[in-house]
Amino acid sequence: MKKSDTYIEEIQYKQRQNRSFITAMKKLEARRWEPFNLHKSPLSSLNIHIIQNYMLDTMEHTKVTYQTMYVGTYLMNIGIKNWDDLINKMPSSYRKKELDWQLIIFVVTCIVLAANYEEIEPPSIRVLLEHVLSLRQVSHESPDALIKTKKHLSLMKKHINDMQVSLWSLSNFQVEVPSSFSFITHLVESDTNLPSKYYKKLLRNCNKTALKALKLSKFLKLRPSLAATAICIYVARCIIKDLEVQNAFITCILSIMKYSKKRVERIIQQLSDNFS
Numbered sequence: 455m456k457k458s459d460t461y462i463e464e465i466q467y468k469q470r471q472n473r474s475f476i477t478a479m480k481k482l483e484a485r486r487w488e489p490f491n492l493h494k495s496p497l498s499s500l501n502i503h504i505i506q507n508y509m510l511d512t513m514e515h516t517k518v519t520y521q522t523m524y525v526g527t528y529l530m531n532i533g534i535k536n537w538d539d540l541i542n543k544m545p546s547s548y549r550k551k552e553l554d555w556q557l558i559i560f561v562v563t564c565i566v567l568a569a570n571y572e573e574i575e576p577p578s579i580r581v582l583l584e585h586v587l588s589l590r591q592v593s594h595e596s597p598d599a600l601i602k603t604k605k606h607l608s609l610m611k612k613h614i615n616d617m618q619v620s621l622w623s624l625s626n627f628q629v630e631v632p633s634s635f636s637f638i639t640h641l642v643e644s645d646t647n648l649p650s651k652y653y654k655k656l657l658r659n660c661n662k663t664a665l666k667a668l669k670l671s672k673f674l675k676l677r678p679s680l681a682a683t684a685i686c687i688y689v690a691r692c693i694i695k696d697l698e699v700q701n702a703f704i705t706c707i708l709s710i711m712k713y714s715k716k717r718v719e720r721i722i723q724q725l726s727d728n729f730s
Contacts, residue, residue, distance in 0.1 A: 480632075487632075520633070524678075527674070529621055636682075639657065667685070691704075
C-alpha cells in the first residue's frame with residue numbers, strides 16, 4: 455500500500471474517532487447536564503459571587519485541569535441551588551458556624567470532590583484551605599495562624615469530609631459530565647485539513663476563552679456542546695487569517711455539532727461583547 459494511502463486512512467480513522475467521541479459526549483450531556491441557575495438560591499448574589507471567584511482562583515492556583523475546573527463549577531451549581539438541603543445534611547457543629555466558615559468549607563469541598571474524581575495527583579485539603587483562607591480570612595488571626603491551629607484544621611477537614619458525602623448525594627452520584635473543554639479538544643481535532651500551525655494556538659486560546667466563560671453566569675446556562683461550538687468559531691475568526699481555511703473549519707464544526715448558525719452567532723456576539 456502506498457504511503458499516501460496509509461496517511462489518508464489514518465486521517466479518516468482519526469476523523470471518525472473524533473466524531474464518535476463527540477456523538478457519545480452529546481448523548482451523555484443530554485442525560486446528565488442540567489442548566490446552571492445560581493439565582494434560585496437562598497444565598498445572596500454577593501456570596502455567590504465570592505464563591506465563584508474563590509473557586510476559580512483556587513483551582514487556577516493549584517493548576518488543576520480544565521475538566522476539574524468544570525466539574526468543580528458543576529458541583530458548585532448543585533450545592534448553591536440546593537443550599538438549604540446541603541446545610542441540613544451537615545452536622546450541627548457546621549450549621550452553628552458563621553457563614554464565612556460555611557462558604558470556605560463549601561468551596562474547598564467542591565474542588566476536593568472534583569479533583570479526586572479527575573486528577574491523578576489531586577491537591578491536598580491543606581493546600582486548598584491555605585489558599586482559600588488567604589483570600590478570605592475567617593477571623594482576626596492571620597490565615598497562616600488559623601491553619602496551624604490543630605483544632606481548626608481538624609474540624610475543617612471533618613466538615614469537608616462530611617460535606618463531600620452530602621454533595622455527592624445531591625449530585626445523584628454523577629459527576630461525569632462533558633464540559634466545554636472536552637468538546638473543544640475534539641472539535642479542534644475534527645478538521646483534519648486544518649494546517650498544523652494553527653492547532654496548538656487554536657486549542658490554547660479556546661481553552662482560555664472557555665475558562666473566562668466559567669466566570670460568567672450567562673455562559674454557565676448554555677449546554678457545554680453549544681458553548682464549545684461558539685467558542686471554537688469565535689476564536690477561529692480571531693486567529694485564522696486565511697479566510698478559506700477559517701470558513702472550512704467553521705463549516706466542519708457546524709456540520710458536526712448540528713446547531714443552527716443563527717443560534718451560534720448570537721452566542722458569538724455575547725463572547726465578543728465580553729472578551730473583545
